[in-house]
Amino acid sequence: MAYKEGWVLVNGIPTHVLTWGCWIDDPKPDGKSIILCISGNPGVTPFYKRFLCALNKQLDMPIWILSHAGHELPPMSINMKMPKNNKLFTLSGQIQHKAAFIKKYIPEDQNIYFIGHSVGAKIVSELLKNENLCKRTKKCYLVFPTLERIAETPNAKFFIPLATYFTPTILFFAWIFSCFPNMLRSILVKTFFIVARRIKIDETCLEAALHLILPAVLKKVFFLAMDEMDTIKELEIQALNEFKDKLKIYFTPTDNWAPLSHYESLKAAMPDIDATVLSEQFQHAFVLDMPEETATLLSEEIKKEQAK
Structure with missing residues (x-):
């Protein structure tokens, strides 16, 4: 199916x-x-391109993704400016951003299959509180969701002090990095992923990583992350119960943002919810190292839902 971006x-x-x-x-x-x-988070769309390309090959259905508010900077040629109101870039602002997009671009006679990754899963669960949108939703696939107590997760215990005390320093080094020639920046990013994650990233993920390191983008990413820590607290059992039949939720044993304790608390509160623990080979950042495998997993589930 034809690909287009804008x-x-x-x-x-x-x-x-x-x-x-x-x-x-x-x-x-x-x-x-x-x-x-x-x-x-980060909501930089090229990170998801390989995953969605693979999904597109397996499904005869339009597939869309949009960036998070403030996480991608438009090219100078199109003359769009980023507003300065920080409330637009909080978790609440991101939810309103997605709701506005759906209202404007997805007609009410269209059904929606949601795929929500990490905090995207939390955003989807908040969107479903809208009764009209919930009725139009066929199924939601929540992949490694951050639905509760994110500030208590293993990764957050490292991230919170880092963001609290070192954000200005990180942004300064990001600015220095942005001054390097493109080729050098690309080599450094590729080397980082080989050393830190033992993977070779493709060109779309390289493009996304280079965009992420821009100071203006990184600042918004950190801002949203810290708001997530403050906002995502207890599991919203009552709200999830309202639309639990629309949810298919995935966890992985290796996840330090959505750990297995979250799966256990979810199943304890809602034993009949459709939640699955995948194998250890799946990582939280699946778009980097297992996009095709995740696409196959989800396409099979979507086909089952379509056949009902």
Whole structure:
């Protein structure tokens, strides 16, 4: 299915959109469904391109993803400016951003399959509190979701002091890095992933990583992350119960953002919820090292849902 990307204003915020199947302004087929992917943090869309390309090859359905508010900077040529209101870039602002996009671009006669990764899963769960949107939602696939007590997770215990005390220093080094020639920056990023994660990233992930390291982007990413720590507290059992039949949730034993204790607390509170623990080979940042395998997993589940 045809691929297209572009920039639109959503809530007055420049937003990068990637689509497979039909562009957001194209006429939508009557009675059809759309897959909308809500990313984790960082919400830099090229990180998800390989995953969604693989998903597109296995499903005959439009697939869309949009950047998080403030996480991608528009090219100078399109003359869009990022607003300065920080409330637009909080978790609440990101939820409103996605709701505004859906209201503007997905007609009410279209059903939606959501894929929510990490904090994107939390955003999806908040969107489903809207009764009308919930009725239009066929299924939500929450991949390694941060639904509760994120500030208590192993990764947060490292991240919170880092962001609290060293953000200005990190942004300063990011600015220095942005002054390096493109080739040198690319070599350094590739080397980092080989050393730190023992993987060779493809060109789309390299593009995403280089964009992420821009100081203006990194600042918004840290800002959202710290707001997540303050905002995502107890598991919202009552809200999840309202639409639990629409949820398919995945955890992995190796996840330090959505640890197995979250799976256990979810199952203890809601024994009949459809939650699965995948094998250890799946990582929280699956888009880096297992995008095709995750796409196959989800495409099979979506096909089962379509066949009902």
